[in-house]
Amino acid sequence: MRIASDRLNDIKEAAVPLYEHVFLARQDLSQAQVDALAATATEIVEAGEGKVVKTETWGLKSLAYKIKRNRKAHFVMLDIDAPTGVVAELERQTAINEDVIRYMTVRVEEHEAGPSVQMRKTDRDRPRRRDREEF
């Protein structure tokens, strides 16, 4: 019986889900305020025995469409390694916060090593290319 329960623990440890949490902060906040929001989110995760593996601030980006009368928003992404309840709590508190105009949590198989695409590309605002595979 002991062996069986040990194995169960192993499985539980291996199965800690990984998430990516992206949130958009209002455009008129300062960078320091945005960092404070990210810190609050990290605290919430750590309070629930989760880990924030990586925090990425993508900066002030223009939105594809207006969200709550904002044309731009500060983007922040957190790579989270935490049990499910923590994510529910994080989303609950984020939803209450009026400085956050939108958020999304996605479950991922593995966290990307190194900076994500958003951090890598600098020539993002050049005209979009129109070549597609031949018709």
Next chain:
Amino acid sequence: MGRPFFRRRKSCPFSGKNAPKIDYKDTRLLQGFMSERGKIVPSRITAVSGKKQRELGQAIKRARQIGLLPYLVK
């Protein structure tokens, strides 16, 4: 002229070695599979495989939700 209805067999741009990974954060990549109006282009045109087209659709929809991509371009 020759064979008017001949189409070259196309292969999926997301299969094979060093194919790009479908990611909702990679707006540049995703935009290549959207029309000028912001619609998702059908796989019969882009030759994306069925499985990858579903992933692609989900990635585009996620990117739309967080305002990285438009729902429609007027």
